[in-house]
Amino acid sequence: GEDVEQSLFLSVREGDSSVINCTYTDSSSTYLYWYKQEPGAGLQLLTYIFSNMDMKQDQRLTVLLNKKDKHLSLRIADTQTGDSAIYFCAESRGGNNRKLIWGLGTSLAVNP
């Protein structure tokens, strides 16, 4: 299977919170990232977390990291229609930070 796994689809109502989950396999990963891709566009770096942290908050975004379970989540508070996009989780492995290992992406649909 993939080294980084994400569920493929998530649908939420506008104003609700969205939680996008990701699991990874390499315990030596140093940084974990969340990127957003809108249709036909490149990827936008949303946030990242260093592996010795448990949580990082940035405005509406909260990243939680459970190193024991190798589980990463991205919570988007007060989800808006403009948040509809594909969200990618990625990890950088220790010893070779210049290559990222990518999940397949979670497609978030926000319904009015």
Place this chain on the structure above:
Amino acid sequence: DGGITQSPKYLFRKEGQNVTLSCEQNLNHDAMYWYRQDPGQGLRLIYYSQIVNDFQKGDIAEGYSVSREKKESFPLTVTSAQKNPTAFYLCASSATGHEQYFGPGTRLTVT
């Protein structure tokens, strides 16, 4: 206005022709990357370069070639040897080697 540019946004070629995709950055980043994106397959690394005049193969380099003669530029050539060249191609750059910043992408269609 700093950033990464890729041109053109859409590119059409006939089978058997080589085609070069442009990627330019004015962020003064040392590292640059080329990815291929197909539906349902996420991003796959084609080539990357950590410094001028040096580059390494990624996971799917067969049928592709690159050059890195200038820090700002990392063009990708899709050769006729690439069996399934139709895809969305993304270029990225990085200063530190961990945060990667992406261009808008080029959609290549080969018929």
